[in-house]
Amino acid sequence: MWRRVILGNKRKSYLWAYAFISAPILGFLLFALIPICFSVYVSATQYSGYQKPVFTGADNYVRLLSHDPLFWKTLTNTIYSVLSIPIGMALALAIAVALNQKIVGIRFFRTAFFLPTISSVVAMTLLWKWIFNGDYGLLNYLLGLIGITGPAWLSSETWAMPAMILQGVWGGLGFNMVLYLAALQGVPGSLYEAAEIDGAGGWQRFVKITIPCISPTTLYILITSIIGAMQDFPRFQIMTEGGPNYSTTTIVYYLFQNAFRYMDMGYASAMAWVLGILLMAITLLNFWLSRRWVHYE
Incomplete structure (x- = not known):
């Protein structure tokens, strides 16, 4: 009798467990797995989103890689924009080190940097x-105070992408700073004390202790930043709309144009899968290289 009661309670527990996990599983199937599988099929078709897909095999991929110079230009633009990552990581680490000190008003500065x-x-x-506006923007006004005539930032093929990189660095500082700050506070103080006793200076302690100890956080920031930068879209749409002359058109913005402006869903899906494979390759390469410089102990 007791055995039956125990088994009955176990079955009820399992039913409740299945009920709780059913929502995320259904959500994953409906909004992730099924769309992913459908996009694989659509990438091998000519499909506008209105009529029935027409199977074309690998034509979209051949067109993308061999007959579309604009794809390679947008990919180059995207890689160019990724240059903001090492600059942003270095600045975020410098700010985190400064904000890790015990000084008056430190909470205000931490909040101010994280607010964006x-x-x-x-x-x-x-x-x-508005800051980058060539006629009445704040940046050109400040440059004018020191006798420098600022360019038409967002209207120049030369300066549009550097302007976007500058804005991207600023936008990512707060989040990366918090991650680095948490990592810095997790470094054992005994390591610094031992190094100081051995005569190590501040720079030596930073290079030999701080950087290795926070290397897992650096790897995390590097990988997530690359993934985010390769998929960056809203900033470019609002600030430049991909111009001038496609100088700031990223691969995701080009994908968006093909899908929703030209209604070429099959071609856009093929582009999305090429981007996904590229991101996976870069991520795996980072993990492989991390064995040489990331320390988990």
């Missing part, structure tokens, strides 16, 4: 669009 992270992307992008 929780602000609206659209609002912040519009603010920077």
Whole structure:
């Protein structure tokens, strides 16, 4: 009798467990797995989203890799924009080191640096669009005070992408700074004390202790930043709309144009899978290289 009661309770527990996990499983199937599988099929078809897909095999991929110079230009633009990552990581680490000190008002500065992270992307992008305005923008006004004539930042093929990189560095500082700050506070103080006793200077302690100890956080920031930068879209749409002359058209923005402006869903899906494979390759390469410089102990 007791055995039956125990088995009955176990079955009820299993039923409740299945009920709780059913929601995320159904959500994954409906909004992730099924769309992913459908996009694989659509990438091998000619499909506008309205009529029935027409199977074309690998034509979209051949067209993408061999007959579309604009794809390679947008890919180059995207890689160019990724240059903001090492600059942003270095600045975030420097700010985190400064904010890790015990000084008066440190909480205010931590909040101030993190505030852009929780602000609206659209609002912040519009603010920077005004800052970069070539006629009455704040940046050119400040440059004019020191006798420098600023360029038409967002209207110049030469300066548009550097302007976007500058804005991207600013936008990612807060989040990366918090991650680095948490990592710095996890470094054992005994290591610094031992190094100081051995006569190590501040720079030596930073290079030999701090950087190795926070290397797992550096790897995480590097990988997530690359993935985010390769998929960056809203900033470019709002600030430049991919111009001038496609100089700031990223691969995701080009994908968006093909899918929703030209209604070429099959071609856009093929582009998405090429981007996904590229991101996976870069991520795996980072993990492989991390064995040489990431320390988990």
